[in-house]
Amino acid sequence: MNESNVVEYRYEQVAAKITQLIHHGTLRPGERIPSVRRISRQEKVSVSTALQAYFLLEDRGLIEARPQSGFYVRLQSRRLPAEPRIIFPPQAATRVGIGDLVSNILKAGRNPGIVPLGMAASSPDLFPTAKLHRVLASVARREGIEVNRYDLAPGYPELRHQIARRSLDWGCSLSGDDIVVTAGCTDALNLCLRAVAGPGDVIAVESPTYFVLLMILEALQMKAIEIPTYPRDGVCLDELEAALDRRKVKACLFMPNFHNPMGSCIPDEKKKRLVDILAQREIPLIEDDIYGDVYFGAARPKVAKAFDRKGLVLLCSSFSKTLAPGHRVGWTAPGRFREQVERLKNISTAGNALLPQIMIAEFLKSGGYDHHLRNTRKGYAQQMQRISQAIARYFPEGTKVTRPAGGIVLWVELPNSVNSLDLYQRALERNISVAPGPAFSASQGYRNFIRVNCGVRWCDRIEEALIVLGRLVTELASQRPA
Amino acid sequence: MNESNVVEYRYEQVAAKITQLIHHGTLRPGERIPSVRRISRQEKVSVSTALQAYFLLEDRGLIEARPQSGFYVRLQSRRLPAEPRIIFPPQAATRVGIGDLVSNILKAGRNPGIVPLGMAASSPDLFPTAKLHRVLASVARREGIEVNRYDLAPGYPELRHQIARRSLDWGCSLSGDDIVVTAGCTDALNLCLRAVAGPGDVIAVESPTYFVLLMILEALQMKAIEIPTYPRDGVCLDELEAALDRRKVKACLFMPNFHNPMGSCIPDEKKKRLVDILAQREIPLIEDDIYGDVYFGAARPKVAKAFDRKGLVLLCSSFSKTLAPGHRVGWTAPGRFREQVERLKNISTAGNALLPQIMIAEFLKSGGYDHHLRNTRKGYAQQMQRISQAIARYFPEGTKVTRPAGGIVLWVELPNSVNSLDLYQRALERNISVAPGPAFSASQGYRNFIRVNCGVRWCDRIEEALIVLGRLVTELASQRPA
Numbered sequence: 001m002n003e004s005n006v007v008e009y010r011y012e013q014v015a016a017k018i019t020q021l022i023h024h025g026t027l028r029p030g031e032r033i034p035s036v037r038r039i040s041r042q043e044k045v046s047v048s049t050a051l052q053a054y055f056l057l058e059d060r061g062l063i064e065a066r067p068q069s070g071f072y073v074r075l076q077s078r079r080l081p082a083e084p085r086i087i088f089p090p091q092a093a094t095r096v097g098i099g100d101l102v103s104n105i106l107k108a109g110r111n112p113g114i115v116p117l118g119m120a121a122s123s124p125d126l127f128p129t130a131k132l133h134r135v136l137a138s139v140a141r142r143e144g145i146e147v148n149r150y151d152l153a154p155g156y157p158e159l160r161h162q163i164a165r166r167s168l169d170w171g172c173s174l175s176g177d178d179i180v181v182t183a184g185c186t187d188a189l190n191l192c193l194r195a196v197a198g199p200g201d202v203i204a205v206e207s208p209t210y211f212v213l214l215m216i217l218e219a220l221q222m223k224a225i226e227i228p229t230y231p232r233d234g235v236c237l238d239e240l241e242a243a244l245d246r247r248k249v250k251a252c253l254f255m256p257n258f259h260n261p262m263g264s265c266i267p268d269e270k271k272k273r274l275v276d277i278l279a280q281r282e283i284p285l286i287e288d289d290i291y292g293d294v295y296f297g298a299a300r301p302k303v304a305k306a307f308d309r310k311g312l313v314l315l316c317s318s319f320s321k322t323l324a325p326g327h328r329v330g331w332t333a334p335g336r337f338r339e340q341v342e343r344l345k346n347i348s349t350a351g352n353a354l355l356p357q358i359m360i361a362e363f364l365k366s367g368g369y370d371h372h373l374r375n376t377r378k379g380y381a382q383q384m385q386r387i388s389q390a391i392a393r394y395f396p397e398g399t400k401v402t403r404p405a406g407g408i409v410l411w412v413e414l415p416n417s418v419n420s421l422d423l424y425q426r427a428l429e430r431n432i433s434v435a436p437g438p439a440f441s442a443s444q445g446y447r448n449f450i451r452v453n454c455g456v457r458w459c460d461r462i463e464e465a466l467i468v469l470g471r472l473v474t475e476l477a478s479q480r481p482a
Numbered sequence: 483m484n485e486s487n488v489v490e491y492r493y494e495q496v497a498a499k500i501t502q503l504i505h506h507g508t509l510r511p512g513e514r515i516p517s518v519r520r521i522s523r524q525e526k527v528s529v530s531t532a533l534q535a536y537f538l539l540e541d542r543g544l545i546e547a548r549p550q551s552g553f554y555v556r557l558q559s560r561r562l563p564a565e566p567r568i569i570f571p572p573q574a575a576t577r578v579g580i581g582d583l584v585s586n587i588l589k590a591g592r593n594p595g596i597v598p599l600g601m602a603a604s605s606p607d608l609f610p611t612a613k614l615h616r617v618l619a620s621v622a623r624r625e626g627i628e629v630n631r632y633d634l635a636p637g638y639p640e641l642r643h644q645i646a647r648r649s650l651d652w653g654c655s656l657s658g659d660d661i662v663v664t665a666g667c668t669d670a671l672n673l674c675l676r677a678v679a680g681p682g683d684v685i686a687v688e689s690p691t692y693f694v695l696l697m698i699l700e701a702l703q704m705k706a707i708e709i710p711t712y713p714r715d716g717v718c719l720d721e722l723e724a725a726l727d728r729r730k731v732k733a734c735l736f737m738p739n740f741h742n743p744m745g746s747c748i749p750d751e752k753k754k755r756l757v758d759i760l761a762q763r764e765i766p767l768i769e770d771d772i773y774g775d776v777y778f779g780a781a782r783p784k785v786a787k788a789f790d791r792k793g794l795v796l797l798c799s800s801f802s803k804t805l806a807p808g809h810r811v812g813w814t815a816p817g818r819f820r821e822q823v824e825r826l827k828n829i830s831t832a833g834n835a836l837l838p839q840i841m842i843a844e845f846l847k848s849g850g851y852d853h854h855l856r857n858t859r860k861g862y863a864q865q866m867q868r869i870s871q872a873i874a875r876y877f878p879e880g881t882k883v884t885r886p887a888g889g890i891v892l893w894v895e896l897p898n899s900v901n902s903l904d905l906y907q908r909a910l911e912r913n914i915s916v917a918p919g920p921a922f923s924a925s926q927g928y929r930n931f932i933r934v935n936c937g938v939r940w941c942d943r944i945e946e947a948l949i950v951l952g953r954l955v956t957e958l959a960s961q962r963p964a
Contacts, residue, residue, distance in 0.1 A: 103821075103825055103828075106828055109632070110634055121631070124628060124630050124631050127630050129629075129630040133623070136618070136622060137615075140618060141615070145609065146606060148611040148808035149606050149807055150601075150603055152588055183810075183835075184831055184832050186829065186830065186831055187830065187832075194701065199680070212832075215825075219676065219825075219826060219829055221680060221681060320632070320832070324630055325630065325632045326630040326632070326836045327835050328832070328834065342585075343585055343697075347668065347694050347698050348669065348672055349666055349672075350666050350694075351810075353665075353809050353810040353835060354808045355618075355808060355809065356835065
């Protein structure tokens, strides 16, 4: 808690200084302000702290980002739209049925002719692929035939060790033996769900939640109960407890850090309370931390697993948002369910490919990952900030947008009269993909919400797409007045 | 049919010629006979035809293989033990429960200190790994950041095209659009099962059958009904029809070519009948063809899919037995269930790693695969033949062994009084892993059977292990007379 206070102080201090410069006229409306890097050097703060300061200024409507150019003092200051409200989904456990919609969103993601604001995917140039592939080639030469064999669960020991070492950053002290390597985070989540629950069981999820989680539940014939979730600090614990009192919940499947699509991050104290509530009832928590490393602030948030005393938290993540989506390497620390997860892993895919495991282990070991992470985080933060600004500029009155402190997506509440499925269809006709709200809910709520992917590099094509989207939203809003 | 008659004629002709040389005393007991390669040149037949001839001679007890040396005229001719009999498992649908046993077999496979006759895995030096990895490095360089992205189902188009081209060899004419790439054959089988059936459904399997198939059914809460299977020509169709009459079977999960563990290969005519029987009842057939390319004869057997007119056959295979177990690349041609399989693929592992798909596509395209397959097939055939001979030599009277014409495993019936679980335990104490019969049956029959992996290169260590196994079997047989 201390550290995060200090950090807030620093970036607020930097922001205050720049605010003064603007108010005093040293920096005038329309003028370019010093680059993040320069401010970072000048004020002796990290780049991400400087960036935080700029976000704050932008949030306050004092500065704005311009494509491929930098930050400028606003001609007329305008605030970002308000944040979306919390929504209370139906309390019943629901059979999920969003398959067709999601399949179409994913298909659009494969089509290079479509502007990819739908699927939560990243521009490939955010990753240090050339470096990674040099490691790959050298490992392949060095290891020779030894890597061309089955590698069953739990996976390559050095990779598990390297992941465990990193767990100190998240408030854990895992050992390599706690880790099972998987084919990405999605694989990990599937295995963990299957390890703790079966067909017909009820799983608590946040509302809204990532549509692939809902589809996994659908495919496993599990039911979802949706817990209201705050845009800033995540799942509502009172509502969760009430739901646990009402019915038998077999497990929770939450994204405490930089939730998809909300961007919310549960504060540490609340994470601890969440874990305690579940521990009392012996309910497993499957924790999807895939965006945990994509933090925009100064410190990485802890994981809920950090407060796990009973082996009930199954932590899942991967390198797909930060390093290598094309290599399908993820992992889980499944606590007391390790044996079941390993067994399921072996009979699902006969273990993992070995070469990419060694490649990533070496990359982690060399320190390359931390270096690279700083750049990637900055890239994501800038992209998200530019897209937020564009939404503020081009979308009509009544639009609301989240303020994530990490992750790669924005959750946008449109004027109440806009049906996001209509918007989704019309946008697709114009070769723009967005993810409509109903995909994020088993009960198909969030009719007037969309999720916008910010994993893509800002460029004219993105800005033009947001202009078109804004126009479509305006049209739809005026057709049926609220 | 014509072609296979001609082939038989050729290798029988070669065998007859050598038999004459032995009977006339040109080749004398204990003498080395000409190498397979030399006979192949001399008689203008392919290496595999020559090898077939040698197998026939060996089967007839006229010649024998010696480690790292070649084939010799037997001092006293001894035939291979008889083939195992067909077993009739209970007719009830059974909940599977072999998880612990199989987990232990798989764990033993990971331990390099244990002689690996348990898991069906290959010596890494059977694969052209250096060549493959050169392709990998060149693809990684050429494609750059483009390969470091999500690649959702159905997978890399050129790989699907190359697989489809090969389908002509199996009697199919698939197009790339029929194929979905998976993380190995195990992944394909899981996806196909989940596409056609759900928890509580009854799936017909061969008896005995590959234990991982049983564990997959167990994990998916499906039930297995075991259909008696002949050691030579596969599943008994009369029994299958009777089972289908008796109860609702949701799908069949069979290995028509080089069945694991039986080695049986369903003749083409019978494959057609199998497909027709199921088509009449609209029952899907999941066809595991992972060993289809590992044929010892002159021609690759057709797949059951070749006779599929209704899109009811879901053909599954991979490159794990012939090229690259370490890279987890497999595929399925799921007929009319393609959409469901793709959807399940995307929500299970978020697609496949892209680089190994491109690597294998290029390897196939270059013709490297066919060239290499010839060597691998020969290697497997020789290993199996040597292990058969060693079993004939070192195991006690009453032992029976299969005569597979492909694949990498032998199915061994021990004297009736031997409990293979005891053998399994005692062998493991001596650092030898075998797979005990009860692992191959939901009803845990096959008490006196073991499966022996022949994927490993023949060497002194293997021979010594077989000597120890033979001694253990002899001990166990004498302890409790039949």
